[in-house]
Amino acid sequence: MDYRAVTHTTTDRQLGRLPSGRDVSVTVHRYDGGSGPTVYIQAAQHGIELNGPAALRRLHDRLTDAAIAGTVLVVPVVNQLAFDHRSYMTPGEYDVMNPNLNRVWPGDVNGSLQEQFAARLWELVKDADAAVDLHTGTADMLEHVRCRADDPAAEGLAEAFGTAYRLTDAPKDTDDDGSGRTFRAAAAAAGIPVITAELSNSRRIAEDAVAAGVDGIHNLLREQALLPEEPESKAAQTVLRNDAEPVTASESGLFECQPDIAVGDTVAAGERLGTVYEPASFEQQQVVSATERGVIFSLARESVVVQGERLAGIARPR
């Protein structure tokens, strides 16, 4: 391999134009070394997910002094509008059709505002040899990486990233909501090995989550032989299949979780997870039970719930 001292450049990439005529652009960092693979990394599709950009700043410090074989493309804040607004999704006024940037990939140059954004970013993604989408879950989600099951290249990335849990899904439903238009689904469909990392703790910088992010990417770059060192062997990942039926609210109300239930717990089918109450009348609306045996990887703690909303995600050990 051809390891050479990194040349770092930044460019502003124009993504689209707001109704006022103001352009929206993002900063793209490019780290070039000798010849080798290209890895694309992005963060902050959701505006409150801050540990990704923080991890990428630390990665920058490591890469600028490194010798690499290949190219690393980094977009620290892909969704500037949501970031500035400090909201999870893009404010609906900007794009009534598609407020969630992570449901429009690979985008459409003639589509809604966010579809245009995605399409212009996709030009950077489409020739990559591997891609990483950094997200941050709530405090009530297990830190994990997601990838397709039975996709050895993606599973190699996930293993190298090295969080304690790996959540896999079948190619047919390689999506968080079944729409098939997440970044991960689009990249996988284009034949690009891809992982989504869900670091812990949105809305704030959590140093352990930032460390997990930067160490994970660093090891992934070693696995790609973009960095000369051998990848560190991480502790064995617990692999979970994301195909269990989610636990949802059958009634709207206030969800009170069983006090002894937490993410990471293994629960039995039918085990009680909590109760939905009507807050004004105190009436019990729903006894919430585990749909099947598995590990709880997400749990609703923002307790006002509407009918149909997910209360817990359960995944089966593979």
Ligand SMILES: [Zn+2]
């Ligand atoms: Zn996210």
